[in-house]
Amino acid sequence: MANNSQSLSSARKNKADEFYTSYVDIKKEILAYDKSVWQNKTVYLPCDDPNKSQFWQFFSDNFQELKLSKLIATYLAADNNSFLTILDKEYGIDIHCIDGCDFRSTIAQQLMRDSDIIVTNPPFSLFREFLAQVIKYQKQYIILGNVNAVTNKDIFKLIMDNQLWFGPSIHSGDREFKVPDSYPLTAVGVRVDNEGNKFVRVKGVRWFTNIEYCDRFKDLILVKEDINDLQKFDNYNALNIDKVKNIPVTYDGVMGVPITFLDKWNPNQFEILGLDVMMPDNPRPNKRFLYKRKETYGRIMIRHTSKPLRNPDISAFELHKRIFQDQPTAAINFDALFFHPKKGYFVVEYLLCDEHQTVTPWTSHPNRYWHKNWRKFVALYNAAKKLGGQLLLVNYAKENTAHSDEIKAILVEECDPVNGITKSQECNMTFAQFQQYYQNFNNECLQQGL
Numbered sequence: 001m002a003n004n005s006q007s008l009s010s011a012r013k014n015k016a017d018e019f020y021t022s023y024v025d026i027k028k029e030i031l032a033y034d035k036s037v038w039q040n041k042t043v044y045l046p047c048d049d050p051n052k053s054q055f056w057q058f059f060s061d062n063f064q065e066l067k068l069s070k071l072i073a074t075y076l077a078a079d080n081n082s083f084l085t086i087l088d089k090e091y092g093i094d095i096h097c098i099d100g101c102d103f104r105s106t107i108a109q110q111l112m113r114d115s116d117i118i119v120t121n122p123p124f125s126l127f128r129e130f131l132a133q134v135i136k137y138q139k140q141y142i143i144l145g146n147v148n149a150v151t152n153k154d155i156f157k158l159i160m161d162n163q164l165w166f167g168p169s170i171h172s173g174d175r176e177f178k179v180p181d182s183y184p185l186t187a188v189g190v191r192v193d194n195e196g197n198k199f200v201r202v203k204g205v206r207w208f209t210n211i212e213y214c215d216r217f218k219d220l221i222l223v224k225e226d227i228n229d230l231q232k233f234d235n236y237n238a239l240n241i242d243k244v245k246n247i248p249v250t251y252d253g254v255m256g257v258p259i260t261f262l263d264k265w266n267p268n269q270f271e272i273l274g275l276d277v278m279m280p281d282n283p284r285p286n287k288r289f290l291y292k293r294k295e296t297y298g299r300i301m302i303r304h305t306s307k308p309l310r311n312p313d314i315s316a317f318e319l320h321k322r323i324f325q326d327q328p329t330a331a332i333n334f335d336a337l338f339f340h341p342k343k344g345y346f347v348v349e350y351l352l353c354d355e356h357q358t359v360t361p362w363t364s365h366p367n368r369y370w371h372k373n374w375r376k377f378v379a380l381y382n383a384a385k386k387l388g389g390q391l392l393l394v395n396y397a398k399e400n401t402a403h404s405d406e407i408k409a410i411l412v413e414e415c416d417p418v419n420g421i422t423k424s425q426e427c428n429m430t431f432a433q434f435q436q437y438y439q440n441f442n443n444e445c446l447q448q449g450l
Contacts (some may be wrong), residue, residue: 003050003241014150017191018180018183018203019124020026020052020053020054020177020179020235021054021055021121021144021176021177022175022176022177022178023054023055023057024370025170026054026058027058029167029168029169029170030059030062030066030119030139030142030167032168032169033168033211033213034213034214035065035066035067035168035340037117037140038066038067038117039066039067039068040067040069041068041069041116042069042070042114042115042116043068043070043072043074043075043115043116043118043119044072044111044112044115044117044118045059045071045072045119045120045240046073046074046101046103046108046112046118046120046122047073047075047103047121047122047123048073048075048120049073049075049076049118049198050073050075050084053073053075055119055120056073059071059087059119060087063087064319066195067088067110068089068090069210070085070087070088070089070124072085072087072111074098074107074108074111075101076101077294081097081266082098082099082100082101082385083097083101083190084095084097084098084101084111090330101123103126103130103133104129104133104339109133110380112134113131113137114140117137117139117141117211118134118140118142118143119141119142120144121143121144122143124146127143127149128149128155129148130143130153131143131145131149131158131164132207132416132441135158135163138209138400138404139400140400141208141209141210141211142167142207142208142209142211143207143209144205144206144207144208145205145206145208146204146205146206147204147205147259147260147262148298150259150262150275151259151275151277151298153277153278154273156275156278158275159272160261163210164208164209165208165216165262166207166208166265167206167213168207168213168215168375169207170206171263171264172260174189174201174202174203174205175201176199176200176202177200177201177202178197178198178199179198179199179200181198183198183200188377196442206263210400216266216267217266217267217268218266219266220264220266220269222247222248222375223245223249224248225247225248225249226248227239227251230235230248231291233256233293233296234290234291234293235284235289235290236256236276236279236281236282236289236432237253238254238255238256238288238289238301239251239253239254239256240255240289241255241257242258243258244257244261247261249274250273251304252303252304253303254301254302254303255296255301255303256276256296256299256302257302258297258299258300259297259298259299263298269305270302270304271301272301272302273301274360275298276296276298276299276300276301279301283340306361331381332376332379332380334347334380334424335348335350335382336350338441338442338445339445340441340445341444342444343390344388344389345387345388345392345393346389346390346391347383347387347389347390347391347392347393348392348393349392349394351364351393351395352397353396353397353403354399355394359410360406361396361397361406361407362403362406362428364408365408365410366393366410366420366421367387367420368423370420370421374417374448375417377412378417379391381412384412386419390412391411391412392410392412393409393410393412394407394408394409394410394434395407395408395409396431404431405430406431407429407430407431407434408427408429409426409427409429409434410424410425410426411424411425412424
């Protein structure tokens with residue numbers, strides 16, 4: 001790596017981590033998400049001087065197209081004064097002098113609480129601390145960092161908990177960053193343009209995000225059928241895979257793959273079991289596995305998922321829509337069917353509450369819109385009864401929205417086309433409470449071996 005470009009490990013030691021992301025790289029990443037992500041949202045740039053930042057330049061250029069509500073930046077100016085700049089769709093641009101702009105300052109934390117999406121290239125040396133603060137305030141984010149950050153146990157846990165993944169636009173290679181005039185150009189992979197601006201190329205950078213995009217669930221194409229040339233670790237019962245392209249098609253056991261696997265990870269295709277140093281049965285706790293008597297580079301332990309349990313066939317529903325188009329049909333679809341060894345069948349339907357509505361998951365109820373969807377609910381209820389089971393409705397809001405921590409569970413006991421749900425058991429829970437209950441319920445169902 002050192003022979004080809006400036007690495008992040010050395011870059012972070014220079015000139016206060018002032019590495020300025022290019023407009024092109026920002027544009028590629030932001031436009032890879034659905035535009036609805038940005039509509040009516042407040043975007044906060046906590047490390048960006050509008051006079052220098054290409055983040056500010058891009059979002060201000062595309063403020064109308066993305067339908068943003070507000071753009072905010074906090075920064076330290078050349079005179080060491082801190083400033084807050086706000087671009088509002090109603091009031092235009094406003095600039096304030098503030099008492100400190102470090103992301104750990106009181107005002108920066110308040111701005112983070114009040115914003116919807118955090119976007120920036122934070123100081124490389126403070127990446128982990130910065131990410132922890134973003135997670136603390138449960139915000140959506142797109143931030144640039146070093147791929148090796150995933151080997152940190154706290155960050156890797158976020159990946160396993162589905163709170164963090166790589167963004168769509170960078171999967172390999174290096175990226176060019178503008179640096180201050182005082183930056184020493186002593187490494188390979190540096191240049192100065194015709195205007196005297198200095199640039200360095202940096203390997204191993206990735207966008208880290210918790211915002212969904214379509215290609216995240218695109219299967220990694222596997223072609224390797226023969227595993228005879230693959231060997232297991234010396235001290236751990238798993239195949240050592242040196243290159244992602246060598247992941248075998250049909251092997252059902254545990255495999256250790258490079259951290260660059262995350263560039264192409266589809267959570268519906270592979271289950272992540274943990275980082276090598278984190279594995280509870282690691283014979284050398286907190287150390288890498290041995291392969292041919294040498295420590296390997298960081299390995300992520302994975303295995304193929306089970307399609308019946310983990311890969312709902314969304315394409316089948318898309319085919320159904322394609323066939324019938326706008327015609328009404330006699331068919332119904334439901335979100336989940338469980339068989340509990342003691343309680344019998346459960347038909348489960350998830351009901352999304354739109355964050356733009358005045359109701360929340362705790363205050364909404366199917367009876368509010370029964371006249372629109374009564375056929376669906378009655379059909380689900382009848383299907384559950386035919387199975388000798390029960391119908392469970394679950395109100396929820398999208399992750400990282402204002403009411404994402406609210407869940408209402410409605411066990412329907414009686415309903416009819418005219419009067420709606422007339423008898424039920426209902427419970428308002430936090431997401432964590434419902435998750436624990438639902439996971440326990442699922443584990444009980446799995447004891448049947450279905």
